[in-house]
Amino acid sequence: xxxxxxxxxxxxxxxxxxxxxxxxxxxxxxxxxxxxxxxxxxxxxxxxxxxxxxxxxxxxxxxxxxxxxxxxxxxxxxxxxxxxxxxxxxxxxxxxxxxxxxxxxxxxxxx
Amino acid sequence: xxxxxxxxxxxxxxxxxxxxxxxxxxxxxxxxxxxxxxxxxxxxxxxxxxxxxxxxxxxxxxxxxxxxxxxxxxxxxxxxxxxxxxxxxxxxxxxxxxxxxxxxxxxxxxxxx
Numbered sequence: 585x586x587x588x589x590x591x592x593x594x595x596x597x598x599x600x601x602x603x604x605x606x607x608x609x610x611x612x613x614x615x616x617x618x619x620x621x622x623x624x625x626x627x628x629x630x631x632x633x634x635x636x637x638x639x640x641x642x643x644x645x646x647x648x649x650x651x652x653x654x655x656x657x658x659x660x661x662x663x664x665x666x667x668x669x670x671x672x673x674x675x676x677x678x679x680x681x682x683x684x685x686x687x688x689x690x691x692x693x694x695x
Numbered sequence: 696x697x698x699x700x701x702x703x704x705x706x707x708x709x710x711x712x713x714x715x716x717x718x719x720x721x722x723x724x725x726x727x728x729x730x731x732x733x734x735x736x737x738x739x740x741x742x743x744x745x746x747x748x749x750x751x752x753x754x755x756x757x758x759x760x761x762x763x764x765x766x767x768x769x770x771x772x773x774x775x776x777x778x779x780x781x782x783x784x785x786x787x788x789x790x791x792x793x794x795x796x797x798x799x800x801x802x803x804x805x806x807x808x
Contacts, residue, residue, distance in 0.1 A: 615794050626785060626800040627739075634794070640797070663735065674738060678794045681746060683729070686738040 586610055588687035590675050596693045597665045599606075600647040605660040605690050615678035615685030617642075618650060622672040627674065633658055646667075665694045696790035697721050697767075699728075701799035708776050708806050716771040716802050718760075718786030728769040729787040729796065739785065745769060756780070763775055781806045 588609045596601055609616065614635045618625040619642075629642030633652040647669060649661045662669060672691050676684040698721045708714060720726055730742040743754025750762040760771045771784060786799040 599699070617795070624800060626798040629795060629797075632795060676739075681727070683741055683744060684796055685793075687738070688738045 588675055588677055588685055590673075590687040590690050592690060593688065594691050596695065597662075598695050599666060601665050602661065602663050603665065604662075604691075605673055605675075605692075606657070607659065607687060608655065608657045609675075609685075609687075611677060611679070611685065612655070613626040613677035613679065614655070617676040617678075617684065618648075618653065618658070618660045619674045619676065620644065621668075621674060622671050630660065630673075665692075667694045670694045696756070696786045697726065698790065698797055699786045699788045699799040701784075701786055701802050703802045704800070705803045706805070708804070710778055710784065710806055710808055711775050712806075714771070714773040714776045714804070716784055716786075718769045718799060718803070719767050719772065720788050723766070728760075728762065728781065730754065730758070730769075730771050731785045731787060731798075733783045733785065733801075735763050735782065742771070742784070776806050777803075778806045778808055780804060 592605045604658050617632040618630040621627050628644045631650040633639045636655045646653050651659045675687040679685045700719050702717050728745045731739040732742045733739045743752050745752045745762045784802045787796045790797040
């Protein structure tokens with residue numbers, strides 16, 4: 585039981601490049617989430633998926649797209665990366681009673 | 696939607712000192728509250744949670760938090776901190792449905808030997 589896994593762990597992009605962050609959970613959870621973490625701002629929700637086949641915008645969705653590929657996988661795509669998207673990205677899944685279980689994070693730098 | 700505020704952004708303590716980190720939520724009614732911890736270079740882990748019942752909640756590693764409805768507060772406490780408690784601490788509250796959480800801005804705790 586690996587919990588929530590994320591790939592890659594680190595990534596450096598140039599402005600305008602695209603990439604997809606992958607997230608998978610093996611706990612049979614329905615809901616999954618993508619957050620970004622920036623110093624002094626806590627975690628902010630980018631997108632979430634309440635169940636397979638549904639996705640919804642969070643607090644800071646601009647510049648991102650998501651795909652809930654199946655119950656296990658929830659990917660986050662940056663179509664045209666900008667320096668403002670330099671951040672640490674966390675995926676999480678819902679563990680019950682609103683408790684969320686987090687992945688190890690992806691540290692993204694956009695030059 | 697509910698929100699939480701954490702007023703202590705950086706806290707530095709010596710080992711064995713007592714800790715109290717503030718967390719205030721935005722409005723009353725039924726409220727669930729969480730504290731998460733992020734150790735350096737690691738992901739967030741649940742420290743403790745409050746849903747109902749006893750307002751004093753015990754968590755892992757000797758942490759506790761007290762829900763005070765009259766003060767809209769859910770402060771995190773530990774009687775004697777250790778160097779290994781150096782981490783960032785986040786208060787969180789469910790908001791907006793879909794089992795979403797809204798997090799506070801976090802408190803960086805540094806414990807010095």
